[in-house]
Amino acid sequence: MAFIYALPGAVAEGLIWGLMAIGVYLSYKVLDIADLTVDGSVCTGACVCAVLLARGAPVWLCVIAAFFAGALAGVITGLLHTALGIPSILAGILTQLMLYSVNLYILGGRSLVAINPRASKLLVHMSNNLRSIVAMGIFVTATIIALWLFFYTEIGLTLKSTGDNPDMSRAQSVNVKFSQVLGLAISNGIVALAGSMLAQYKGSANINDGRGAIVIGLAAIFIGLSVSLKIKPNFVVSLIGVVGGGIVYYIVYSFVILLGLKTDYLKMLSAIIVAVFLAVPYLKREYFTRQRELHPNDTNARIGGGENA
């Protein structure tokens, strides 16, 4: 019974994390970059939103500002990677660390800034889950449609090709570095936007918001794709799957909480889920398939063997 009561909240929060997971999908799946900036940019989105709301800004402005703050964080990671040659995973970690200071600064040195749901008109709040679900549903749908259209444009196609095959992209005069920076900006923009929704929903921004967000995002992606790829392996269905994955994740999360597990231990659960999903393809390859033997098939006159480029 308690579970049924918790369900709408789980769905609402799941949609928020699902939106964030779309951002993670862009970096991890489309650009093929494991971007750890997101742990920081979720929080940046939350902080920007809470602080602006506290100053009386209208909520739409707060959300847009959150998006651009996140996008800026993505640009920093992108530049660390492309202009300074830092491996992408480290670039993300560095930005994430920078963001901790930035977020503290935004919060004015406090570790928590509360949002008064009566003082400002919020898009989502846990006091009204139905409304939150509808609002998030609209946001998620709009994001998916916007991305779907974007990836049909010339620029969108080069973003896809950059992640899919950077060698081919460069050979076709695609500025791979620019694509990566742009992609990371969009990705973190969406992540921070989700962060701003999270702050509204919970009624506060906390300096610890977003810790482990990358793992939640990946869990949502893996859960979602394990279903959606079987239905139809295209972009929109994948994104819908990813959002679904976020919702499933949060339903499981609330269920486990109801069973009495402390939320602190849930991070362990998330990490294990993701580790399993990451390991399965490798284990399959390594232990359940046999390598085909190579056979020589050259009959022409040759100088050398020509095995490598």
Added chain:
Amino acid sequence: MLKITNLQKTFNPGTVNAKTALDGIDLHLKNGDFVTVIGSNGAGKSTLLNAIAGVWKPDFGTIEIDGIDVTQMPEYRRAKFLGRVFQDPMKGTAPDMEIAENLAIAARRGTKRRFVWGVRKEERVRYKKLLATLELGLEDRLSSKVGLLSGGQRQAITLLMATLNRPKLLLLDEHTAALDPKTAPKVLELTDQIVHKNKLTTLMITHNMKDAIAHGNRLIMMHEGRIVVDISGDEKKKLTVEQLLNLFTQASGGAVDDEMVLS
């Protein structure tokens, strides 16, 4: 057309692994030249093509394409002038994208990508016609993911992509080496057709000496980072595999390469 002057490249300089891959290359190609490049493993053939393509910058020397000094130009900007097909059929196409999308990206090589529709309707018609010329049954699969195709099909598409937007120079690095014995000659023939139809200036690396003789109007042989043989015109037409092997033996200092295989 292409003018390479005293090009030098040493990998891992100053270490025990230092390797001089290009040791002062001078090469001058005229418009419409189709040059085949041979040489043993490690001779520096791929390194030469990579230098032209701008994968990295040379230590010394200059590269000019059509009077433009491209030596310092980044790879993606130089791509405006170049069509490239790699030895690895996986390298030239984006597997997770549709055939039409791959072609559309190639059709915009050298242009600024904009915020407009990436594959227009009329393009699809054009691509369909072009794919039909390959005679691989790909004309009805514009929306298929390239990753689903065979190596030969992918290589044929890469060739199409490399020449869709007429390049000033076509670079082929053993582009048929990874294909099976039936597919390889087909792709090679296709190459010949495309090169002749568009009068493309071409550099083609091959390990197959018969192919090296049969195609193109000029042949160069590389050894230890240098061009050691350069034959063109009638002399090249009359060349035989034996003569080429002899030239190779002389050039490489007498010893016949262990890996040399004759059928």
